[in-house]
Amino acid sequence: MPPTDSTPEKKNENETREAGVDTTTGAGTGEGPGNGSRASGTELIRFDKVTKRFGALTVLDELDFAVDTGKHVTLIGPSGSGKTTILRLLMTLLKPDGGTITVDGEYLTHEKKGDKLVRASERHSREVRKKIGMVFQQFNLFPNMKVLRNVTEAPVHVLGMSKDEADQRARELIEMVGLTEHLDKYPTQLSGGQQQRVAIARALAMRPQVLLLDEVTSALDPELVAGVLDVLRDIAHTTDITMVVVTHEMSFARDISDSVLMFDHGKIIESGPPDKMFTEPEHQRTRDFLTSVL
Numbered sequence: 001m002p003p004t005d006s007t008p009e010k011k012n013e014n015e016t017r018e019a020g021v022d023t024t025t026g027a028g029t030g031e032g033p034g035n036g037s038r039a040s041g042t043e044l045i046r047f048d049k050v051t052k053r054f055g056a057l058t059v060l061d062e063l064d065f066a067v068d069t070g071k072h073v074t075l076i077g078p079s080g081s082g083k084t085t086i087l088r089l090l091m092t093l094l095k096p097d098g099g100t101i102t103v104d105g106e107y108l109t110h111e112k113k114g115d116k117l118v119r120a121s122e123r124h125s126r127e128v129r130k131k132i133g134m135v136f137q138q139f140n141l142f143p144n145m146k147v148l149r150n151v152t153e154a155p156v157h158v159l160g161m162s163k164d165e166a167d168q169r170a171r172e173l174i175e176m177v178g179l180t181e182h183l184d185k186y187p188t189q190l191s192g193g194q195q196q197r198v199a200i201a202r203a204l205a206m207r208p209q210v211l212l213l214d215e216v217t218s219a220l221d222p223e224l225v226a227g228v229l230d231v232l233r234d235i236a237h238t239t240d241i242t243m244v245v246v247t248h249e250m251s252f253a254r255d256i257s258d259s260v261l262m263f264d265h266g267k268i269i270e271s272g273p274p275d276k277m278f279t280e281p282e283h284q285r286t287r288d289f290l291t292s293v294l
């Protein structure tokens, strides 16, 4: 490992410097990362001036954004506005070009070394990322594993859970998503809606503090959408899991959201409770977007 203060890339130097400013601010208020309070009402996720570029394209430009513990936040906005990028950054599938992300009071892509912030090791990011589960548009189940094993695999191999405990928990979750009679099937033997419900059970099996849902019904035949949304409504209403949801299913968003954020070109142009956002949005772009999806 190279010494932490001699980062080879210019980009990383900038990032460390930017991030350092955030630490100072956090320390001053006593609410910075590291204090780790888990009480409800505190921020579970925080983006601080997060910038993400793909080549010449700046998708997120110093985005500030936070989600409180236990809340359900829905991101809406036109295609290409950066919604998936936000979720992929949280999953550490992408790395930010600037700014910091904290999850439950811990830096996701940075680590504190003394009073400096440096880029996190893979190991640190992986530990923090365990608090997050994600369900993708395209299910992404393990095709060579039966339903039960799809759900037990990560708890056993990533969390080190005993096989018996993982098995029992998986059966409960599979029952919750209504697939008990399909435990022994392979993904290809299931409908898209059933596969997506396995993917939801699989994500929950890791006991994440936050569940990310990225257009999870967009790839489904219309008649299979309601079954998946019912499962998600149930989870939203009966658990205290924090949710960050990207969806074009506006009545679902209205049912489960505490707040709705309207994105355009990587910026939050308007946010508020669902009643207000869906009935009397202030911005013309929000009105246009809602007209286009409703």
Ligand SMILES: Nc1ncnc2c1ncn2[C@@H]1O[C@H](COP(=O)(O)OP(=O)(O)O)[C@@H](O)[C@H]1O
Pocket: 054, 059, 077, 078, 079, 080, 081, 082, 083, 084, 085, 086
């Ligand atoms: N891996 C990538 N490489 C290059 N450009 C990307 C990549 N991922 C996303 N983009 C671009 O970033 C912008 C935001 O994409 P995305 O976050 O997927 O938007 P949304 O989910 O809101 O539709 C789009 O212009 C998209 O083409």
Ligand SMILES: [Mg+2]
Pocket: 083, 084, 085
């Ligand atoms: Mg997307």
